[in-house]
Amino acid sequence: MRSTYPAAVYLCLRDGDDILLLRRAGTGYRDGELAVPAGHIEVGESATQALLRETREEILVELAPDDVRMALVQHGRADGETYIDFFFTAERGDARPAIGEPDKCSELLWARVDRLPDDVVPAVRHAIEAIGRGETYTEFGWQ
Template sequence: MSGRVRFQLSSAVFVILARGAEICMLQRKATGWMDGSFSLPAGGLDGGETIRAAAVREAFEETGVVIAPEALKSVHTLHNLAADSPWIGHFFRTEEWAGTPTLCEPDKHANLQWRHLDNLPENTIPYIRQALLCAAGGEPYSEYGWE
């Protein structure tokens, strides 16, 4: 192999907690990025953990629910051309968890709402809306910001 350095992407995980036709959404606050907008339980990977393990951890950290890794179904991958650094988002869906979703990081989230896919908050982060609609339509992959 030559001495060239390969381009590397960051990864993020997103968890769609589904209760019937509703999904759990969190309103961001005091993070300095998209504050006031709605997203999903989400975050980055820690060193030495799998993507699925990161999803389990983030769901617990942000909502207090415990999810068995095998209960997470991979439903969408999004390649985002972010201004600072492109990244890959892995979206998982589950209807199975222990506990009641609660705001566990009140310093980062102002509100937790259960919303129907056809009634997402107007201030849903655009790539979150795109990924949710793609996942609901059975599209396993999409790109955001490459237009």
């Protein structure tokens, strides 16, 4: 039997040594914990197109394809789901992120990438740390 997995995109928006985090709220998944802007790839979208759309929707930042860099692919299992996750990086530049979906996010904050808060979603923490080590592929949650 051939497996198919949902795919998601994540943005590690950097400002020097800081990374933008958002506090999840009202989604039913890890509410109250911190993550980076993210979302599912929709039918007919490339990973880059999904990332640019999610960035616009979640943090009201317009990025161009040339603004982002694929940093890491993570094959993960968490909370009963298996995903293929694509983590991109971008520099903040002049962007002024703001909450674009107040029904899904209660707070935006900047944190030192080498001193992440304790309540970052574990799979997201794992990926951010892997990117910091220069890895381009990692696995999370497999025995």
